[in-house]
Amino acid sequence: MRLLLREVLLSFRRTPLLSALSVTTIAFALFTVGLFGLVAVNLRQALRGVEERVEIVAFVLRGTPSETITLASQDVAAFPEVSDVAYVSEDQALARARKDLVEFRDAYRDLQVNPLPASLEIRLKPGYRDSRHVQSVAERLRSFKFVEDVRYGRDWIARLDQLRNLTGLVGFLIGAAFAAVAVVIIGVTIRLTILQRAREIAIMRVVGASNWFVRGPFLLEGAFKGLMGGLLSLALCRAAYTLFQQNVGGALSGLIFFNTGHMLLIVLFGVLLGLGGSLVSVGRHLRDVH
Amino acid sequence: MIRFAHVFKSYPNGALALKDVSFLLNKGEFVFLTGHSGAGKSTILKLLFGEQRPTQGEVRVANFVVNTLRAGDVPRLRRRLGVVFQDFRLLADRTASENVAFALEVTGARRDTIPARVMRVLTQVGLASKARAYPRELSGGEQQRVAIARALVNDPPILLADEPTGNLDERATRGVFQLLREINGGGTLVVMATHDLDLVRQTTYRTIELRDGGIVFDSAVDEVKA
Numbered sequence: 001m002r003l004l005l006r007e008v009l010l011s012f013r014r015t016p017l018l019s020a021l022s023v024t025t026i027a028f029a030l031f032t033v034g035l036f037g038l039v040a041v042n043l044r045q046a047l048r049g050v051e052e053r054v055e056i057v058a059f060v061l062r063g064t065p066s067e068t069i070t071l072a073s074q075d076v077a078a079f080p081e082v083s084d085v086a087y088v089s090e091d092q093a094l095a096r097a098r099k100d101l102v103e104f105r106d107a108y109r110d111l112q113v114n115p116l117p118a119s120l121e122i123r124l125k126p127g128y129r130d131s132r133h134v135q136s137v138a139e140r141l142r143s144f145k146f147v148e149d150v151r152y153g154r155d156w157i158a159r160l161d162q163l164r165n166l167t168g169l170v171g172f173l174i175g176a177a178f179a180a181v182a183v184v185i186i187g188v189t190i191r192l193t194i195l196q197r198a199r200e201i202a203i204m205r206v207v208g209a210s211n212w213f214v215r216g217p218f219l220l221e222g223a224f225k226g227l228m229g230g231l232l233s234l235a236l237c238r239a240a241y242t243l244f245q246q247n248v249g250g251a252l253s254g255l256i257f258f259n260t261g262h263m264l265l266i267v268l269f270g271v272l273l274g275l276g277g278s279l280v281s282v283g284r285h286l287r288d289v290h
Numbered sequence: 291m292i293r294f295a296h297v298f299k300s301y302p303n304g305a306l307a308l309k310d311v312s313f314l315l316n317k318g319e320f321v322f323l324t325g326h327s328g329a330g331k332s333t334i335l336k337l338l339f340g341e342q343r344p345t346q347g348e349v350r351v352a353n354f355v356v357n358t359l360r361a362g363d364v365p366r367l368r369r370r371l372g373v374v375f376q377d378f379r380l381l382a383d384r385t386a387s388e389n390v391a392f393a394l395e396v397t398g399a400r401r402d403t404i405p406a407r408v409m410r411v412l413t414q415v416g417l418a419s420k421a422r423a424y425p426r427e428l429s430g431g432e433q434q435r436v437a438i439a440r441a442l443v444n445d446p447p448i449l450l451a452d453e454p455t456g457n458l459d460e461r462a463t464r465g466v467f468q469l470l471r472e473i474n475g476g477g478t479l480v481v482m483a484t485h486d487l488d489l490v491r492q493t494t495y496r497t498i499e500l501r502d503g504g505i506v507f508d509s510a511v512d513e514v515k516a
């Protein structure tokens with residue numbers, strides 16, 4: 001084991017430039033993923049706030065008897081997606097409008113007839129607050145005869161969903177491109193190291209060193225570079241986050257950074273990237289050494 | 291201990307290096323492989339230490355069947371063999387004793403046993419006093435002795451030598467050859483490829499002569515018949 005560690009340190013000294021380059025590309029790959037990840041994490045956080053407020057409003061036909069509505073609202077409350085149902089009568093709607101819409105207070109006061117319909121306000125349980133479930137509940141509400149219209153922030157919810165998915169995808173693609181470059185650079189480094197050490201490796205093999213013993217240092221080196229790259233990318237993400245917060249963050253309150261799980265995942269990803277990259281090329285290049 | 295049965299070997303480029311080669315080598319024998327350059331001597335040795343696989347026929351070495359050797363078994367086979375080459379293959383940045391120790395380090399020997407084992411083989415090859423010398427400070431004959439010490443340090447029952455005296459002057463050749471005979475005297479099966487016929491004629495050791503990949507003479511077979 002100590003021998004392996006010594007080999008790793010030696011290899012950094014043998015090819016300092018390429019080793020540094022490998023670490024940097026891994027860091028950039030994870031930094032890109034990290035940045036988009038941060039945006040996604042914050043979008044999700046924002047969506048959570050929005051979703052709390054997701055409501056479906058079913059407007060009730062004028063003149064529907066209140067017993068019908070009470071019964072129906074019990075049915076609706078029994079939908080698996082629904083957390084609670086509130087009945088807002090015509091009078092309550094008017095009172096709320098007068099309170100909320102200050103500009104129109106006078107207009108509403110002078111009204112002889114209440115123009116506002118009664119409604120059922122439905123809130124969904126957590127986990128069902130996405131556009132698919134909202135639409136399916138709305139669909140079922142429409143099938144009630146006394147329901148005149150159903151309103152919900154459909155487009156808006158769908159768009160936030162899309163944005164989140166798109167952010168994830170773009171981050172993933174750019175990150176994958178960087179990761180591919182990192183793997184290539186790791187491969188070149190290994191190729192050079194193997195050429196430099198061809199004689200030593202050939203002797204190791206002829207005296208019966210196990211295949212893993214020959215590969216071990218390369219793999220360990222790759223994993224170590226991945227670790228460094230992962231840590232570096234976290235530092236970069238943190239710096240970018242702080243910079244963003246200081247300059248524009250004021251307008252957006254409640255920004256969050258990765259939690260410990262996310263950070264561990266990024267570092268683990270780096271280690272796997274370094275290890276995988278080494279594994280792929282070490283076998284191929286070692287075959288040329290005799 | 292070693293058995294070739296109707297072995298054919300062709301290289302990927304189409305060169306047919308061995309044609310129907312069969313022989314049996316026993317424990318404790320000393321065997322010369324002779325023949326002009328390109329006859330197939332090195333190919334036989336490469337098959338013996340698992341660097342090449344036979345195209346046809348069967349190669350057995352010390353309970354291993356080389357034909358079907360898995361990648362993980364090649365190192366196990368090689369720990370039961372010592373191999374030396376014409377060009378010594380020493381590491382220039384390590385001393386004689388470090389070169390020998392290298393073979394133990396990379397095969398996972400216990401660290402605390404290494405210095406004693408290294409000194410023992412260096413003494414056996416007559417180089418105890420040069421343990422701290424770097425290869426460039428040693429003569430060709432001495433460098434080959436270091437390589438032999440490295441090959442012996444795992445106590446293999448078989449020693450393969452591919453033209454071990456090919457780069458040496460006459461005096462060093464005699465010394466190295468004498469050392470190989472001593473090693474054989476200790477019970478090790480020694481297979482030595484050489485085209486130095488003077489060396490071969492000095493002794494009565496078994497000789498297998500190759501030409502264009504086929505055996506044209508095997509003293510163990512042909513002299514019994516004659």
Ligand SMILES: Nc1ncnc2c1ncn2[C@@H]1O[C@H](COP(=O)(O)OP(=O)(O)O)[C@@H](O)[C@H]1O
Pocket residue numbers: 301302303305306307325326327328329330331332333334
């Ligand atoms: N790695 C190789 N690839 C292709 N041909 C080879 C290779 N090694 C040896 N040969 C060919 O096989 C034949 C036998 O070579 P070799 O076993 O090295 O002979 P020797 O050791 O008796 O000089 C030669 O014709 C040589 O050109």
Ligand SMILES: [Mg+2]
Pocket residue numbers: 328331332333452
């Ligand atoms: Mg040869």
